[in-house]
Amino acid sequence: MDWEKGISVSYSEGLVRRRALLLGAAAVGGGVLAARPAQAQTRPAQAEARPAQGKARSDCSKIRSVGCFEVLALRDAAGPFFLNYDDAFSGASGNDWAAARRIDPAAFGPDRTWHLGFRCYAIRRPGDRYTLVDTGVGPEGSPASAWAPVPGALPQVLAGNGIDLRRVDTVVLTHLHEDHAGWAVTAEGVPMFPHARYVVQQRELDALEAGGSEMLGYVVRPLRAAGQLHPVDGPVVLSGDPAKAGRRTLAGRRGDRIRVVPTPGHTPGHQSVLVEGGRHDQVVITGDVLVHAVQVVDPDVAYRYEADQDEARLTRRSLLDTARRERAVLATAHLNRPFVELD
Numbered sequence: 001m002d003w004e005k006g007i008s009v010s011y012s013e014g015l016v017r018r019r020a021l022l023l024g025a026a027a028v029g030g031g032v033l034a035a036r037p038a039q040a041q042t043r044p045a046q047a048e049a050r051p052a053q054g055k056a057r058s059d060c061s062k063i064r065s066v067g068c069f070e071v072l073a074l075r076d077a078a079g080p081f082f083l084n085y086d087d088a089f090s091g092a093s094g095n096d097w098a099a100a101r102r103i104d105p106a107a108f109g110p111d112r113t114w115h116l117g118f119r120c121y122a123i124r125r126p127g128d129r130y131t132l133v134d135t136g137v138g139p140e141g142s143p144a145s146a147w148a149p150v151p152g153a154l155p156q157v158l159a160g161n162g163i164d165l166r167r168v169d170t171v172v173l174t175h176l177h178e179d180h181a182g183w184a185v186t187a188e189g190v191p192m193f194p195h196a197r198y199v200v201q202q203r204e205l206d207a208l209e210a211g212g213s214e215m216l217g218y219v220v221r222p223l224r225a226a227g228q229l230h231p232v233d234g235p236v237v238l239s240g241d242p243a244k245a246g247r248r249t250l251a252g253r254r255g256d257r258i259r260v261v262p263t264p265g266h267t268p269g270h271q272s273v274l275v276e277g278g279r280h281d282q283v284v285i286t287g288d289v290l291v292h293a294v295q296v297v298d299p300d301v302a303y304r305y306e307a308d309q310d311e312a313r314l315t316r317r318s319l320l321d322t323a324r325r326e327r328a329v330l331a332t333a334h335l336n337r338p339f340v341e342l343d
């Protein structure tokens with residue numbers, strides 16, 4: 001099963017069909033993870049933490065190379081959540097927490113505090129062009145201010161990584177929660193990235209319109225007014241390497257490319273980004289398919305604020321099964337280390 005069959009097909013088919021597919025996959029996969037060493041392509045920014053008896057391996061590096069691309073982890077903010085971790089994930093067992101602590105020890109603050117990062121990713125493409133995935137909590141006064149640590153540092157972090165806002169030609173918003181689209185527009189209500197299309201699933205826009213949200217006025221309408229909102233419906237290839245287009249890689253697969261795939265559940269139109277350099281050379285930028293290491297340990301553990309917990313469980317299990325099979329590295333928004341390997 002590859003990504004198409006594992007995730008995006010599951011999006012377009014009915015829940016009952018998905019459940020049948022996933023139960024089959026779970027029976028084979030068994031959900032058992034094991035530690036495995038970081039690959040040589042990793043550029044360590046600091047020493048890696050070694051899980052004592054880990055089921056997955058976190059990676060402190062800020063950059064991963066994937067085919068012709070580089071994936072840069074950009075931390076906009078970090079801080080404690082307003083709920084304790086055992087209230088946010090009330091279905092987790094003691095063993096789940098012990099395993100999660102090995103994957104992401106920094107998530108466990110005093111008095112059961114959940115400490116999390118708020119991270120975006122930039123994908124550097126040939127020609128010094130960029131695809132940005134999510135835009136963080138935003139400035140002082142942004143909608144995330146109600147609960148997240150603001151202001152975020154994304155503008156400074158982009159500058160510090162030599163990323164000119166004008167060279168960002170694509171911004172993928174995994175979903176339209178406040179902590180993922182905060183810097184999409186400036187305080188003046190114009191797009192922060194003047195030459196970018198902003199890729200959002202149509203289903204996310206529909207759900208936002210139906211439910212009403214501060215994000216409609218803050219992000220969606222300004223982007224639409226500027227002609228920069230780019231709604232998509234389902235999986236879409238965003239970019240490929242022209243030098244490799246039309247021929248197979250050494251690994252016998254498609255050329256290097258960046259895709260979005262629907263990963264619904266956390267929100268109705270949630271999407272994730274696949275950065276592919278060939279078989280066993282992939283990063284999946286998950287968005288909020290999983291928001292805590294405890295959901296890597298047990299994908300059935302729900303997060304309190306998932307729009308549809310059943311759908312989120314199915315998506316999470318499917319994504320983790322596929323990632324394990326494809327040996328993809330996870331790049332998450334909220335774990336305290338940007339890259340996590342599964343086995």
Ligand SMILES: [Zn+2]
Nearest residue numbers: 177179288333
């Ligand atoms: Zn989030």
